[in-house]
Amino acid sequence: GAGVSQSPSNKVTEKGKDVELRCDPISGHTALYWYRQRLGQGLEFLIYFQGNSAPDKSGLPSDRFSAERTGESVSTLTIQRTQQEDSAVYLCASRPIPTEAYGYTFGSGTRLTVV
Amino acid sequence: QKEVEQNSGPLSVPEGAIASLNCTYSDRGSQSFFWYRQYSGKSPELIMSIYSNGDKEDGRFTAQLNKASQYVSLLIRDSQPSDSATYLCAALSGAGSYQLTFGKGTKLSVIP
Numbered sequence: 001g002a003g004v005s006q007s008p009s010n011k012v013t014e015k016g017k018d019v020e021l022r023c024d025p026i027s028g029h030t031a032l033y034w035y036r037q038r039l040g041q042g043l044e045f046l047i048y049f050q051g052n053s054a055p056d057k058s059g060l061p062s063d064r065f066s067a068e069r070t071g072e073s074v075s076t077l078t079i080q081r082t083q084q085e086d087s088a089v090y091l092c093a094s095r096p097i098p099t100e101a102y103g104y105t106f107g108s109g110t111r112l113t114v115v
Numbered sequence: 116q117k118e119v120e121q122n123s124g125p126l127s128v129p130e131g132a133i134a135s136l137n138c139t140y141s142d143r144g145s146q147s148f149f150w151y152r153q154y155s156g157k158s159p160e161l162i163m164s165i166y167s168n169g170d171k172e173d174g175r176f177t178a179q180l181n182k183a184s185q186y187v188s189l190l191i192r193d194s195q196p197s198d199s200a201t202y203l204c205a206a207l208s209g210a211g212s213y214q215l216t217f218g219k220g221t222k223l224s225v226i227p
Contacts, residue, residue, distance in 0.1 A: 043159070101166070103149040
C-alpha cells in the first residue's frame with residue numbers, strides 16, 4: 001500500500017480483556033517496528049522485525065505483550081489481560097531495508113483506552 | 116546506553132522568525148540522523164534526514180550535523196503557525212543497527 005496502515009484506529013476495552021492490534025507495512029519494507037506513546041510522553045520501543053530473522057523483543061514491557069509477523073507482511077501486536085497503564089497510542093513503523101539511509105515511516109496509530 | 120537528548124521546550128518564536136531546535140546524542144558510532152514532526156494527536160512524520168557533517172537544506176528547513184560535537188540541529192526559517200508541533204530528533208547507529216533512538220521531542224509554538 002501507499003502508507004503504513006494500522007487498525008483499528010481506536011479501541012476501547014475493559015480491563016482484563018485481550019486486544020489485538022494490526023499493522024500492514026508499506027509493500028517491500030522489510031523492517032517493521034512497534035512503539036508505544038503514552039499521552040504527552042516520548043516514543044517507547046516495543047519490538048522490531050527484520051525479514052525472517054528472530055525479532056528483537058527487548059522493549060516488550062511484560063509477558064502480556066506479544067507480536068507476530070509472517071515474512072514481510074502484516075504484523076499483529078497482542079496485549080493480554082489489559083491494564084489501565086496499557087492505555088496509549090500504539091504506533092507501527094516500517095523501513096525499506098536495513099541500511100543507514102532510511103528513516104521510518106509511521107502509521108497513524110491505534111489509540112487504546114483501557115477502562 | 117544510546118541516548119538522544121532534546122530540550123523539551125516549549126520553544127516559542129514569533130511568526131516569520133527562525134526557529135532553532137537542538138539535539139545531542141551519546142553514541143559516537145551514530146551515522147544517520149532524522150527529524151520528525153509530530154502534530155498533537157498525530158503520528159510522527161519524517162521531514163529531514165542528514166548523514167554528513169555540515170548543512171542540508173530543504174525548503175524552509177535546514178538540518179545541521181556536527182559529528183565531532185555529537186550535535187544535530189534543525190532550523191526552520193520564516194516560521195509559520197502551521198509549524199507548531201513537537202519535533203523529534205532520532206539517531207541511527209552504524210553498521211548492523213536497525214533501530215532509531217528517539218529523543219523525547221521539543222515542542223515548538225509559532226506565535227502569529
